[in-house]
Amino acid sequence: MENPSEVNYTIELNNVVKKYKDFSLDHVSFKVPKGNIVGFIGENGAGKTTTIKALMNLIFLDEGQIRVFGLSYKENEKEIKEQIGIVYDESCFHETLQVSDINKIMSNIYKNWDQKVFYSYIEKFNLPDKKVMKEFSRGMKMKLSIAVALSHHARLLILDEATSGLDPIVRDEILDIFMEFIQDEDHTILVSSHIISDLEKIADYIIFIHKGKIVFNRSKDELIYNFGIARMSEAEFENFPKENQQGVRKNKFGVEVLVNNKQELMQQKHEYVLDNTTIEEIILFMVKGELK
Amino acid sequence: MKGLILKDFYNLKKYGRQITIILGVFLIFGIMMKSSLYICFMIMLYGTMTIITAMSYDEKAGFDKFALSMPIKREDLVKSKYAVWLIIMFSALLVSFVTGLVINLFVGGNYIEMIISMLAVESVYIILFSIVIPIFFKFGVEKGRMYMMAVFIIPSILGAVAAGVINKAGISINENQINQIIENDMYLIIAGAVIFVILAVYVSFRVSVRIILKKEF
Amino acid sequence: MEIIISNTNGKPIYEQITAQIKGMIMKGTLDQGDALPSIRLLAKELRISVITTKRSYDDLEKEGFIITIPGKGSFVSEKNKEFVREEQLRKVEENLQIAVEYGKNSGILLEEMQQILKMLYEE
Numbered sequence: 001m002e003n004p005s006e007v008n009y010t011i012e013l014n015n016v017v018k019k020y021k022d023f024s025l026d027h028v029s030f031k032v033p034k035g036n037i038v039g040f041i042g043e044n045g046a047g048k049t050t051t052i053k054a055l056m057n058l059i060f061l062d063e064g065q066i067r068v069f070g071l072s073y074k075e076n077e078k079e080i081k082e083q084i085g086i087v088y089d090e091s092c093f094h095e096t097l098q099v100s101d102i103n104k105i106m107s108n109i110y111k112n113w114d115q116k117v118f119y120s121y122i123e124k125f126n127l128p129d130k131k132v133m134k135e136f137s138r139g140m141k142m143k144l145s146i147a148v149a150l151s152h153h154a155r156l157l158i159l160d161e162a163t164s165g166l167d168p169i170v171r172d173e174i175l176d177i178f179m180e181f182i183q184d185e186d187h188t189i190l191v192s193s194h195i196i197s198d199l200e201k202i203a204d205y206i207i208f209i210h211k212g213k214i215v216f217n218r219s220k221d222e223l224i225y226n227f228g229i230a231r232m233s234e235a236e237f238e239n240f241p242k243e244n245q246q247g248v249r250k251n252k253f254g255v256e257v258l259v260n261n262k263q264e265l266m267q268q269k270h271e272y273v274l275d276n277t278t279i280e281e282i283i284l285f286m287v288k289g290e291l292k
Numbered sequence: 293m294k295g296l297i298l299k300d301f302y303n304l305k306k307y308g309r310q311i312t313i314i315l316g317v318f319l320i321f322g323i324m325m326k327s328s329l330y331i332c333f334m335i336m337l338y339g340t341m342t343i344i345t346a347m348s349y350d351e352k353a354g355f356d357k358f359a360l361s362m363p364i365k366r367e368d369l370v371k372s373k374y375a376v377w378l379i380i381m382f383s384a385l386l387v388s389f390v391t392g393l394v395i396n397l398f399v400g401g402n403y404i405e406m407i408i409s410m411l412a413v414e415s416v417y418i419i420l421f422s423i424v425i426p427i428f429f430k431f432g433v434e435k436g437r438m439y440m441m442a443v444f445i446i447p448s449i450l451g452a453v454a455a456g457v458i459n460k461a462g463i464s465i466n467e468n469q470i471n472q473i474i475e476n477d478m479y480l481i482i483a484g485a486v487i488f489v490i491l492a493v494y495v496s497f498r499v500s501v502r503i504i505l506k507k508e509f
Numbered sequence: 510m511e512i513i514i515s516n517t518n519g520k521p522i523y524e525q526i527t528a529q530i531k532g533m534i535m536k537g538t539l540d541q542g543d544a545l546p547s548i549r550l551l552a553k554e555l556r557i558s559v560i561t562t563k564r565s566y567d568d569l570e571k572e573g574f575i576i577t578i579p580g581k582g583s584f585v586s587e588k589n590k591e592f593v594r595e596e597q598l599r600k601v602e603e604n605l606q607i608a609v610e611y612g613k614n615s616g617i618l619l620e621e622m623q624q625i626l627k628m629l630y631e632e
Contacts, residue, residue, distance in 0.1 A: 036559065056361045058509040081363040092358035094303045094349045101302040108295030109362050179553035204558040221561050225521055276519075 008034040008070070010156050010188040016054055016064035025050055026212045028064070032205075035185040037178060039199035039220070040192040041279070042209040043287060048192040051209065052160045055190075056086065069155065082111055085149030089161040091141035095134035099127060102148065110152035121147035125173075139170045146177065157181055157189045164195060171198055178202065196280040206279055210287060220279065227282050228262030231255070232272035240272075247285030258285035296359065296372035297379075300346045307345055311338050319391065328395035332388040332410055339384020340417040343377040343425065344440075348433040357509045366507075370429065370500045374493070377425070385414055411482075415489050420444060422496035429500045429507075510539070510546070514555060522557055526565040534574055534585055535593055545575060545583040 011032035018025040025047050032038045042048050053059045055066060057073045068080045093102060099122055107113040125143040142162060149157060163171050175198060181187050191199060206223060208215045237255040247258035259265060265274055315335055322331035350356055359369060392406050423443050428436040514525050533539040548562040566583055569575045577583045612622050
């Protein structure tokens with residue numbers, strides 16, 4: 001059993017507050033343990049990208065602290081960023097650049113740029129040598145960005161909506177790469193996405209943010225194990241205990257309730273249907289079905 | 293920072309080729325019109341302006357956000373831009389000189405007058421762009437273009453108005469008098485101009501750095 | 510070594526893995542001292558989270574089936590096979606005891622009992 005005091009947190013956010021005109025990050029706190037894949041989910045506009053910008057020191061906090069690898073940006077900005085591989089949702093390279101140009105540029109930016117590794121990914125992804133960015137499809141640009149992120153011996157991989165707009169096959173290839181990356185227990189991945197199905201399988205923890213607040217930060221296994229959907233009639237719903245309801249959806253023909261004590265309910269005798277659920281459904285229920 | 297400078301030069305490869313062709317056309321005009329001034333001024337202008345193209349490329353690609361996610365100091369983001377600006381500008385100045393000299397070889401002309409007018413014009417370009425570049429850092433290239441127009445047009449308008457006022461007031465400026473002043477204190481004027489230009493670039497740089505240090509991406 | 514998990518059979522995935530590895534150890538497919546795949550490799554191949562595989566291995570270790578040496582990996586523990594075997598035999602005996610007592614009290618002969626056993630095994 002791991003001694004809790006030895007657990008290393010790659011990312012630590014403490015009471016982060018950032019106010020904008022019509023939106024703010026409201027005392028956002030969470031920790032991402034080393035060696036894990038953490039899914040950061042929430043609807044569009046919930047605050048995922050803002051949080052990641054804060055994580056990358058692209059925006060300045062009104063309140064709160066952020067530590068990455070145990071270091072602070074005030075003192076160790078360069079050191080932190082050397083070890084982060086970042087993939088945004090849009091490729092950031094000018095349309096006339098080629099793979100070889102990008103290699104040259106990056107090798108002069110990152111201390112640990114590894115040309116061999118970079119080209120091995122280029123080959124693995126079948127990215128063309130001679131074409132310019134303008135001729136790259138969205139999937140190709142994304143794979144290129146990932147190749148860049150993985151070619152300087154980064155310890156932390158952050159992806160911000162990197163997989164939206166990609167077909168399932170490409171997304172699957174990318175999941176493979178994540179799993180490969182996480183073989184080293186010193187590596188950590190933070191994936192922010194609103195395509196949750198990707199994360200359902202491989203995420204260790206799920207952090208759910210909604211309207212700038214962290215709603216939960218829990219182990220995915222625990223979520224899948226404990227949450228369920230009970231489907232019943234209006235009448236049954238009237239008598240259904242309130243404490244473990246996490247969301248309700250009514251339709252013309254019945255009521256669906258998101259419960260967080262599925263195991264307990266399974267032991268009891270019940271008329272209503274009790275189903276397993278997915279992370280995606282949990283989020284849907286919590287957001288649309290009267291957030292509790 | 294070297295990486296950033298490299299990036300700008302790679303980005304500008306295609307643009308550079310296009311400009312060379314355009315300037316080639318102007319060169320032919322220049323030779324035909326027996327004047328080196330126009331082509332030289334155009335070479336210098338493009339040299340000074342290219343930095344705007346470089347910055348607009350970054351803006352279009354969203355590169356700055358990415359750059360700041362890498363181990364690059366915010367200050368370096370600015371340093372590299374000024375480095376690129378100065379490198380391209382002075383290379384253009386050199387090319388301009390050579391072109392002017394070559395043309396003058398063929399069509400004759402006053403070398404000294406050419407060099408002085410080129411330096412004077414270049415100084416004006418540098419000072420104008422020293423004002424404009426921080427504006428681009430602050431507002432981005434798209435929005436900044438409007439401000440840039442203002443920066444170029446307002447002095448011209450003021451100049452025209454001033455000239456009109458001076459004319460109306462009946463004060464005539466004797467061209468000879470001015471030429472005398474220039475010839476007498478030529479070195480002083482040149483030294484003053486050089487210092488002023490260096491100062492302009494330096495102040496511009498520091499202002500840009502301050503802007504970027506505070507900017508959110 | 511083969512591990513097949515089901516997403517729909519209701520049992521948590523970590524339990525399924527624990528059960529399958531236990532089974533392999535008891536059957537002898539995995540011998541004492543054999544190295545188990547790392548929790549990360551297992552997670553990657555099965556496309557599940559590292560926490561899941563870690564939980565199975567932790568449970569297996571708690572029950573004495575494997576030992577984990579930091580820096581080296583997880584291995585099927587020694588002697589455990591015999592211990593488990595004894596446990597299993599003991600359990601079987603316990604359960605058979607009940608059947609035999611009932612049989613005796615109901616006048617069921619040994620041959621009949623053996624027939625039933627045979628039938629059940631061949632199911």
